[in-house]
Amino acid sequence: MPTHPHKKVFAVAPMIDWTDRHCRFLHRQLSSRALLYTEMVVADAIIHGPRERLLSYSPAEHPVALQLGGSNAEKLSEAIRIAGDYGYDEINLNVGCPSDRVQSGTFGACLMRDPAHVADLVTAMKKVSQAPVTVKCRIGVDDQVPADVLPDFLARMIGAGADAIWIHARKAWLQGLSPKQNREVPPLDYDLVHRMKRENPDVFLGINGGIADLKQAAEHLEVMDGVMLGRAAYHNTGLLAGVDALLDGRLEYLDPDxxxxxxxxxxxxxxxxxxxxxxxxxxxxxxxxxxxxxxxxxxxxxxxxxxxxxxxxxxxxxxxxxxxxxxxxxxxxxx
The missing domain is CATH 1.20.120 (Four Helix Bundle (Hemerythrin (Met), subunit A))
Known part of the structure; x- marks a missing residue:
């Protein structure tokens, strides 16, 4: 689990409509060690919806993290209590998704505007979770200056006890860009994320956004504790066969069986x-x-x-x- 600052982690990003249990089972056949994420599941859906369908998965998927969406501490805590029976290896709070549906629920990337509230959410989640609680965020939103807001955001998450923070190295624009454009248009700022790691050597920080292959992943792991690939891992699934070697410090392509x-x-x-x-x-x-x-x-x-x-x-x-x-x-x- 991503709780030790010196243990390197390779993760496949949570992707709505893509990283369902069938996708994760496939990915696990290619890498025994990649950390796999669910699609974002809204806390309300777990509380009121078909929880077995939303939360069940194959034991073969471990290590697997549940990503939650929400902005209400009581609802997130209740969702974690329910999910506790399913044995996830990590609970992750989505503070990065820019979709309209997420904004209408006042969670996802718009929470970047209220880091004090996010810290309160993390504190509440930590109280009830048996698994590590982590956060996935952006470097900022809209007209925020990432170099100004990201250090404060991270400090608040660390103070609240977050076990790991995954940083998507792009801003999110909540108005005027679609979710797809938000993955491509705002410029990447890897240097800022790397600087955050150097300034927080004892905290697990992972990087996400625009990483295309294992060579780039290896370069980021020279600085960061974790690297997270999304679309590249989904569209070129075979690259996952090289992940276990990468985590052992070897950059090589291994043909799967x-x-x-x-x-x-x-x-x-x-x-x-x-x-x-x-x-x-x-x-x-x-x-x-x-x-x-x-x-x-x-x-x-x-x-x-x-x-x-x-x-x-x-x-x-x-x-x-x-x-x-x-x-x-x-x-x-x-x-």
Whole structure:
């Protein structure tokens, strides 16, 4: 767990509509040590909604963190009590998401404007959580000057007892930019985040935002305690096969045992289908597996066209893997 300042952590970012339990099961087949995050789950949904569907996951996913959205201390505390039975390895508070839906609930990135309140939330969460409580934030929002506001924000989170802070190295613009644009338009300021780490040597600080491959991840880990990849890990899933070596200080691309991965995903998909799910719920997360491999385009075509059909079975996965030249062993993901 990211509580020791000298233990390096590689995490796959929480991504709404992407990092569901099926996605995380796939990612775990490629790395035994990456820290995996749920999609953001709103505290109200856990309290009033289908909590089993929202919170359940495969034991194989550990270490796995639950990301919560909310701005009410009582509701967040109640959500943590409910989630306690599920055994998450970390509870993370979202102070970075800029979507309209999040803003209407006065949480996510807009909380950057009220660091004292966020500190109160962290204090309340710490009181009830059996797992470490962490925060994922931006370097600032709107017209804030990150170099002015970020040090104060971090100091408040540290004072409240946050076990780790993950910093997305971009501002969020709450008006005028879509969530997608907020991941691409505001400039990255890695230097500021690195400076925050140098000024807080005993606190776990991780960096997120725009990191494209394992080479860049390794460079950040020379300074930071943790590195978090989002879209790069999702769209080029195979790079996760190099994460365990990266955490041991080796930057190398390790070709996954593709046949073992195929068999594990077929067995898993069979279970999902047997419990009322559809093949597509699993395979939609697999289209980024073979970037650059001969046959990768056909692999994607099979999953996109055949796996989405009603009643589709796992023989489609077998056919998709058979379309790829697994012997090519191309070094795809180290960058």
């Amino acid at each position: 593709w046949l073992a991965l195929r068999d594990a995903m077929i067995a898993y998909a069979d279970q999902v289908i047997a419990s009322g799910g559809r093949l597509h719920h699993v395979t939609r997360h697999m289209v980024g597996l073979f970037q650059g491999y001969p046959g990768a385009r056909r692999f994607r075509q099979i999953l996109s066209s055949e796996a989405t059909k009603p009643g589709a079975g796992t023989e489609i996965l077998t056919a998709a893997f058979a379309a790829v030249d697994l012997s090519s062993g191309l070094e795809k993901a180290a960058g």
